[in-house]
Amino acid sequence: MKSAYNIHLIWATMMLLTISSYLIGEMGSGGVVATLFLLLVAGVKAVLIIRDFMELRGVSFLWRAIMYGWLVVVCTSIGIAYMLGNL
Amino acid sequence: MGTCSRLVGQIIKVRAHLTSKRSEIEPKLLPGDLAIWFFIFMELLVFGIFFISYAVMRIQNIELFNQYQLTLNRELGLANTLLLISSSYFVVRAVHSIRLNDVKRCIHWLYAGLAGGAGFLILKSLEYSDKFSAGIGLDTNTFYMFYLSLTMFHFLHVIPGMLILLAVVIQAKRGAYSADNYIDVEAGASYWHMVDLVWIILFPLVYIIR
Numbered sequence A: 001m002k003s004a005y006n007i008h009l010i011w012a013t014m015m016l017l018t019i020s021s022y023l024i025g026e027m028g029s030g031g032v033v034a035t036l037f038l039l040l041v042a043g044v045k046a047v048l049i050i051r052d053f054m055e056l057r058g059v060s061f062l063w064r065a066i067m068y069g070w071l072v073v074v075c076t077s078i079g080i081a082y083m084l085g086n087l
Numbered sequence B: 001m002g003t004c005s006r007l008v009g010q011i012i013k014v015r016a017h018l019t020s021k022r023s024e025i026e027p028k029l030l031p032g033d034l035a036i037w038f039f040i041f042m043e044l045l046v047f048g049i050f051f052i053s054y055a056v057m058r059i060q061n062i063e064l065f066n067q068y069q070l071t072l073n074r075e076l077g078l079a080n081t082l083l084l085i086s087s088s089y090f091v092v093r094a095v096h097s098i099r100l101n102d103v104k105r106c107i108h109w110l111y112a113g114l115a116g117g118a119g120f121l122i123l124k125s126l127e128y129s130d131k132f133s134a135g136i137g138l139d140t141n142t143f144y145m146f147y148l149s150l151t152m153f154h155f156l157h158v159i160p161g162m163l164i165l166l167a168v169v170i171q172a173k174r175g176a177y178s179a180d181n182y183i184d185v186e187a188g189a190s191y192w193h194m195v196d197l198v199w200i201i202l203f204p205l206v207y208i209i210r
Helices: A002-026 A031-053 A061-086 B002-025 B034-060 B062-069 B074-099 B103-133 B142-173 B183-208
Strands: none
Touching (some): A002 B074, A002 B183, A031 B074, A031 B183, A061 B034, A061 B183, B034 B142, B062 B142, B074 B103, B142 B183
16 A cells, blocks of 8 residues: 555656646746756656656666666766757 | 484574575566566667757757747647656556456556557647648758657657557456466556656657756
């Protein structure tokens, strides 16, 4: 029952984070802070999907390293590219 | 003789204790089968290269990307994101149901997941229809080239994801799954979550971040 409750909470959290990202976009926010915040929100949602929806919590380190490594490389690369663009 | 048998008894107890401890600390297996995970990793690699290419190309075309990003329908993007997250959540519920041997509920949640995917495809088609009727295509400019190819590539992954879930529903109706046998349900769910995971990055990247 506890895990089912957690899944509800995780779903609700992801819905709220998505709406917050949209609202920031509607405010026309650009620049370094908004970019980093939106990437961070996307990263948090991705971690929740990998950990709780895909159920990779507790699997061997190799599989988790591949999934989280992919996420870190992609988000960091996008962040660096956007920073370079703002220079 | 009595001491010897007590010693053997102690050794057996210690061995049993160590074995149970080992199974407690051993990592759990990946959900589904290994083949689907290799497929997922390959897909993520390709999408990752696509995302980074978009960000790098944007450096040389910032004004163009910022200008044409505003022409995208962010409301449809938001609705599609909420649909995919909810659809993934429904599929998680389907996996939880089959683990409890509740096949009927598992099928219902899978239908709900499929409905979310169908909603995504309908909204995305409306979005494309709007763009195509405005004469926008892959050769319009670099931004639209990335927008259309990235989102269409993702669109083409939603369809097989739904077909896999549909196949799982058909098998579930035939009584193929139970609390002792649900690897295919987990495999289909894992692929569907990958489709969701990719969109979670794609939505802010293409529709919002400026």
